Amino acid sequence: MALQRMDNVGIVVEDLDAAVAFFVELGLEVEGRAEIEGLFADRAVGLDGVRSEIAMMRTPDGHGRLELAQYHHPEAVGDRAPDPPPNTLGIHRVMYAVDDIDDTLARLRPHGAELLGEVARYEDVHRLCYLRGPSGIIVALAEQIG
Numbered sequence: 001m002a003l004q005r006m007d008n009v010g011i012v013v014e015d016l017d018a019a020v021a022f023f024v025e026l027g028l029e030v031e032g033r034a035e036i037e038g039l040f041a042d043r044a045v046g047l048d049g050v051r052s053e054i055a056m057m058r059t060p061d062g063h064g065r066l067e068l069a070q071y072h073h074p075e076a077v078g079d080r081a082p083d084p085p086p087n088t089l090g091i092h093r094v095m096y097a098v099d100d101i102d103d104t105l106a107r108l109r110p111h112g113a114e115l116l117g118e119v120a121r122y123e124d125v126h127r128l129c130y131l132r133g134p135s136g137i138i139v140a141l142a143e144q145i146g
Contacts, residue, residue, distance in 0.1 A: 008056070008065035009094060012078075013135040016070035020055045022111040022134050026096060026104065028057040028066060036069075049073050059096070066094065093130065095140035101127050104141055108133070121145075 013019040020030060033055045041050040051073040057066040070076075098104045101119055108131065116130040116138070127143040 008067045010067040010069060011094075011135070011137055012069050012071060012076050013137070014070070014076065015134060016053055016055055016068055018111070019068045019070075019134040019137075020057070022108065022113070023057050023066065023068070025107050025111055026139070027098070028059060031056040031058045031065070047074055093138040093140050095142060097142050097144065099143065101129065101141050101143040105129070105131070113139075 011019075024030065033053065035051075035053050037051040041052070042048055050071070052069050052071045054067055054069045057068065058064065105113065105115070105119075111133070113131045113133055116132060119127055119129045121127055124146045125144065127145055128140065130138055130140050133139050
């Protein structure tokens with residue numbers, strides 16, 4: 001058997017509506033929202049009494065998908081170290097290619113986006129930056145130049 005594709009990346013968030021608004025402003029589209037609960041959910045994720053809400057987001061080209069999930073029961077847990085840095089073990093960022101990095105940052109700031117460093121130039125190929133979004137998610141942006 002061969003791997004078919006990567007279907008999506010899932011991120012647990014504290015406030016689903018805020019996370020959806022952030023990623024819509026970035027340019028993703030809401031593919032759908034659903035309440036998830038029941039025996040199948042308990043079995044699939046290995047927790048008892050799962051009750052969550054998800055939003056499936058997709059990139060404009062239709063190839064990339066991001067699943068945002070807010071757990072109502074059991075409550076989300078994790079290492080609540082304030083603002084973990086980009087070198088923290090585990091999945092630490094999602095990167096998106098954008099047409100205009102400055103415009104994208106300006107649109108995301110009202111949604112709580114904060115640059116971790118600054119917009120940097122990689123040779124004559126890309127302008128890149130890391131920013132922190134909702135629930136501490138690190139999002140990287142890349143603008144092709146030249």
